[in-house]
Amino acid sequence: MDGLADKRLLLGITGGIAAYKAAELARLLAKRGAQVRVVMTQAACRFIAPATLQALSGKPVLTDLWDERADGGMAHIELTREADAVLIAPASADFISKLATGAADDLLSALCLARACPLLIAPAMNRQMWHNPATQRNAALLVQDGIILLGPASGEQACGEEGMGRMLEAEALADELEGFFQPKPLSGARVLVTAGPTFEAIDPVRGITNPSSGKMGYAVARAAWEAGAEVTLVSGPTCLAPPPHARLIRVTGAREMLEAVNGALDGADIFIGVAAVADYHPLHPNEQKIKKGEGTLTLELAPNPDILAAVAGRPNPPFCVGFAAESENLYQFAELKRQRKKLPLLAANRVQDALGGNESELVLFDDAGAHPLPRAAKIVLARQLIRHLAGLYRPDPAAGRGTPD
Numbered sequence: 001m002d003g004l005a006d007k008r009l010l011l012g013i014t015g016g017i018a019a020y021k022a023a024e025l026a027r028l029l030a031k032r033g034a035q036v037r038v039v040m041t042q043a044a045c046r047f048i049a050p051a052t053l054q055a056l057s058g059k060p061v062l063t064d065l066w067d068e069r070a071d072g073g074m075a076h077i078e079l080t081r082e083a084d085a086v087l088i089a090p091a092s093a094d095f096i097s098k099l100a101t102g103a104a105d106d107l108l109s110a111l112c113l114a115r116a117c118p119l120l121i122a123p124a125m126n127r128q129m130w131h132n133p134a135t136q137r138n139a140a141l142l143v144q145d146g147i148i149l150l151g152p153a154s155g156e157q158a159c160g161e162e163g164m165g166r167m168l169e170a171e172a173l174a175d176e177l178e179g180f181f182q183p184k185p186l187s188g189a190r191v192l193v194t195a196g197p198t199f200e201a202i203d204p205v206r207g208i209t210n211p212s213s214g215k216m217g218y219a220v221a222r223a224a225w226e227a228g229a230e231v232t233l234v235s236g237p238t239c240l241a242p243p244p245h246a247r248l249i250r251v252t253g254a255r256e257m258l259e260a261v262n263g264a265l266d267g268a269d270i271f272i273g274v275a276a277v278a279d280y281h282p283l284h285p286n287e288q289k290i291k292k293g294e295g296t297l298t299l300e301l302a303p304n305p306d307i308l309a310a311v312a313g314r315p316n317p318p319f320c321v322g323f324a325a326e327s328e329n330l331y332q333f334a335e336l337k338r339q340r341k342k343l344p345l346l347a348a349n350r351v352q353d354a355l356g357g358n359e360s361e362l363v364l365f366d367d368a369g370a371h372p373l374p375r376a377a378k379i380v381l382a383r384q385l386i387r388h389l390a391g392l393y394r395p396d397p398a399a400g401r402g403t404p405d
Contacts, residue, residue, distance in 0.1 A: 004178055005033035010083040012108045013053070015043025017158040018090035018124035018167040023048060025089055025170040026056040032174060037079065039063070039108050041095070065107040080115035087177065088112070089150075090124030090167045093135050099147065100138035120148040120180065122173055127163030150176045172244065179226040182383065185390035187228030192268040192318070193221045193246075194261065194275035194307065196236035198254045202299065203286040210276050214238035215358065216323070217274035219382035221246045224272070227386045232268070234260045236275055254278055254304035261307055265318070270393060272321040273308040280304060309341050319393050321385075324348040330363065331370060338365050344392055347385055364388055 009029055013022045022038075029036050038053040038061045050061035062079070080086060088095065088108070095109070099121070104110040112119055121142070129135060130152060143149060151168040168176070195217020200208040214235060221233040222243040231246040234257055242248040249264065251257045254277045265271070280301035290297070312320040322343045324334045327350065334348035346365045362381050364371040366388075373384050 003032045004029060004174070004181065007034045007084045007177075007181060008082055009034045009036050009177070010079055010086045010111070011036055011038045011053075011057075012086060012088040012091075012112070013038065013040045013044040013048070014088060014090055014092040014095040014108065015041055015047060016090045016092045016124050016167075017047060019044050019047040021167055021170050022089055023052050023056055025173055026053055028170050028174045029177070030057065032178070034177075037062075037083070039079065039111065041106055041108050043092070043094075062107060065110055079111050080117050083115075083117050085118045085120060085177070085180070086112065086115055087120045087122070087173070089122035089173055091121035093123075093125045093129045093132075096121070096123060096135065096138050096142065100141045118146075118148065118180070120150055120177070122150045122167050123152045123165070124167035125152075125165045126157060126159055127161055127165045130163075130165040148180070175222075179222070182223075182226035183387070184228030185387065185394065186224060186270075189229045189269045189393070190232075190267055191221075191224040191229040191270045191272065192232045192234070192261065192264050193217060193224065193272045194234045194236075194257060194277075195221065196238040196240075197276050198236045198257055198278045198304075199252050200254065200278050200281035200304070201252075201285045202282050203288065203290045205289050208278055208280065208282065208301075209237075210278065212236075212276035214240050216360065216378050216382065218243060219378040220272055220274050220385065222379065223382035223386040224270075226383070227390060229270070232264045234264065234275070236277075253281060254307070255281070258305045258307050258310065261311065265311065265314075268318045270321070270389070271308075271311050271318045272323075272389075273311070274323045275307070276325065277307055278304055308343075312341050312343060319344060319389075321389055322346040325351045327351045334363065335365050335370070345389055366392060 011026055013019050026036050036057040037059050038057050040050055040061055040063045054061045098109045099112060102113060104113045150173060152164055153166045153168055154164045155166045156162050196214030197210045197212040218240050221231050225231045225243055225245045233242060233246040234249045236251060249260045251260050281304050283300040283302045308322050311317055320343050324337050324346060326333045330348055330350055334346055338346040347362050349360055349362050359375055359377055361375045362373040373381055
């Protein structure tokens with residue numbers, strides 16, 4: 001259930017300069033395991049050649065409603081019967097208008113009208129065209145009809161202007177599609193996630209921190225959104241782009257993180273503490289840069305608050321999930337930590353496997369025992385963790401206790 005393996009996607013391309021992004025999108029979708037079939041409007045062929053998309057998808061590109069290569073000569077019927085979803089990227093203002101009115105005067109608009117699968121569109125146009133009341137009415141009508149809009153984004157446009165109307169980048173669209181196909185066991189739940197390191201200042205230019213990249217926490221936030229949750233992410237300093245659908249709260253130190261968590265906890269159903277919080281902070285940080293000397297420097301350290309314990313120890317706590325990184329005796333130390341903090345679920349890994357990389361291994365600990373997850377990309381592990389969590393948070397009596405796939 002990870003990635004786009006074996007998903008059959010129909011990629012529609014309409015006329016607009018953003019059509020060049022469709023080539024990279026087709027490549028990414030195929031790289032993630034999808035079977036991609038491309039349909040182009042005549043206007044799209046003015047911006048990018050069908051041969052390019054044929055080479056990237058490995059299948060003939062269709063542009064004509066009367067193409068006789070389709071079974072029974074009815075491409076507008078047969079194409080969507082074989083597809084898991086249709087994605088139009090870019091979707092021009094003109095094509096959005098066609099969808100809103102039910103026009104079907106070319107192959108792409110006809111197959112959208114006759115489709116038997118979900119339809120997602122990625123709008124792309126000049127900012128004035130996007131904000132035009134007619135376009136806004138059409139977009140609202142598409143949402144009302146169950147069509148999913150991906151974007152647009154704001155930024156510099158080909159015409160030289162800047163504003164809303166840019167098509168989402170290819171990688172963002174591929175991520176959106178992956179999220180669309182994930183199960184939604186946390187639909188309606190509100191999830192609060194902490195991620196990244198904390199930085200405890202010694203002086204204005206130095207501090208105590210750790211090498212946590214934040215990748216696991218960001219992957220967990222993304223996986224929770226994919227599972228249907230409303231996500232708030234409290235993040236220490238990282239260089240990562242946040243999940244686009246999460247509410248992001250940036251913090252620096254552990255005490256600031258605790259304050260942010262306390263402020264976001266109201267209404268939270270699930271708390272997942274992934275952040276690698278520093279255990280101590282300098283008791284008397286210098287306001288000015290400490291000058292280098294020949295002697296030793298002594299720092300007096302005070303303990304930082306235990307954020308996970310503070311949340312789990314509330315009178316009516318949310319469902320709490322902890323993380324532990326151990327350098328030895330992982331099973332023993334992780335289970336002791338889970339019991340000490342009274343957590344229903346704890347995920348643990350070895351420090352050597354966890355920090356900085358794009359892959360890791362996890363062991364999930366709950367009341368039923370230990371559940372090892374083999375080495376995989378962090379987003380794959382995050383999805384397995386969320387599915388296991390969902391089984392504990394919302395147990396299905398017919399399926400038994402939640403277990404990782």
